[in-house]
Amino acid sequence: MKKIFIVALIFTVFLTACDKNKDYLVVIHTEFGDMKAILYDETPLHKKNFINLVKEGKYDSTQWHRVIKDFMIQGGDIYAKDDTREPEAARIPAEIVDGFQHTKGALAAARQGDQVNPQKMSSSSQFYIVDGRTFSEAELTTDQMKLNQSISSMLQNPEYDSLKQLFMDLQQKGDYQAMNDLALDCKDYVESSLGVNLDKEVDPRLVETYTKIAGAPHLDGEYTVFGRVVEGMDIIDKIADLKTNRERPVEPSYMTMELEMVPKKEITKKYGYEYPESE
Numbered sequence: 001m002k003k004i005f006i007v008a009l010i011f012t013v014f015l016t017a018c019d020k021n022k023d024y025l026v027v028i029h030t031e032f033g034d035m036k037a038i039l040y041d042e043t044p045l046h047k048k049n050f051i052n053l054v055k056e057g058k059y060d061s062t063q064w065h066r067v068i069k070d071f072m073i074q075g076g077d078i079y080a081k082d083d084t085r086e087p088e089a090a091r092i093p094a095e096i097v098d099g100f101q102h103t104k105g106a107l108a109a110a111r112q113g114d115q116v117n118p119q120k121m122s123s124s125s126q127f128y129i130v131d132g133r134t135f136s137e138a139e140l141t142t143d144q145m146k147l148n149q150s151i152s153s154m155l156q157n158p159e160y161d162s163l164k165q166l167f168m169d170l171q172q173k174g175d176y177q178a179m180n181d182l183a184l185d186c187k188d189y190v191e192s193s194l195g196v197n198l199d200k201e202v203d204p205r206l207v208e209t210y211t212k213i214a215g216a217p218h219l220d221g222e223y224t225v226f227g228r229v230v231e232g233m234d235i236i237d238k239i240a241d242l243k244t245n246r247e248r249p250v251e252p253s254y255m256t257m258e259l260e261m262v263p264k265k266e267i268t269k270k271y272g273y274e275y276p277e278s279e
Helices: 002-020 044-055 144-154 158-173 176-185 187-194 204-210 233-240 264-271
Strands: 022-030 033-039 062-068 072-075 106-109 127-130 225-231 254-263
Touching (some): 022 044, 022 264, 033 233, 044 225, 062 233, 062 254, 072 233, 144 158, 144 176, 144 187, 176 187, 225 233, 225 264
Antiparallel strands (some): 022 033, 033 225, 062 072, 072 127, 106 127
16 A cells, blocks of 8 residues: 555656646637737746636637727637626736737736726736737837827917818828828927927837837836737737727627647747746
């Protein structure tokens, strides 16, 4: 009997050691095909919570309920299935890690705004995947809120009625990118006319990243990025192309999820994620 116990103990220790050398890949099934995502060890609370929800089947038959092309696709409202609201007590403390950027494919936790959630706590279930776009250096290095406020102030003067009409025409067309480009074209003139400085300090690494890779840089440091899509990036585009009404797909689009156990060495080799050293 004693020998059987010892053998069982050794086998358990062996299995535990094997498990430590493996990690989960999350497989997200959609009507357009599958995405696979890795979850970061550096965000343990979010990783554990997400894995548990997948294991329990909570995400199955939930919808992509918020879709904004060139920005992000959002889903995971597990409470909508039961027509209930997410309890505030279920929120997860922020785990915002420097260097985890909102480039295309980033998997991050949705949350309530700062006005009601100054600690930037994450939703216990809702997540988004970045679609994004590339940005010009001018966009990234300009305080665009201050620029827009300055232009709005200038447009109160009848002297700028022709410029005001240009903005109004673009707004009626819903061409907000063209409005943004027009505002940037006016930057030097606004600075000289109003005597303001509209530049902002930006980490050169951020400029290097987002001028070459699609993303949503304004979300960096504001939301917890806890993983990344590593296969099926084209699926993000297909979901982002869904026809929407007020950011919600006109025709419901559903997901299911499952987990695959994969050796960590394989994840590092195939997807480039370096696991942090164990303490």
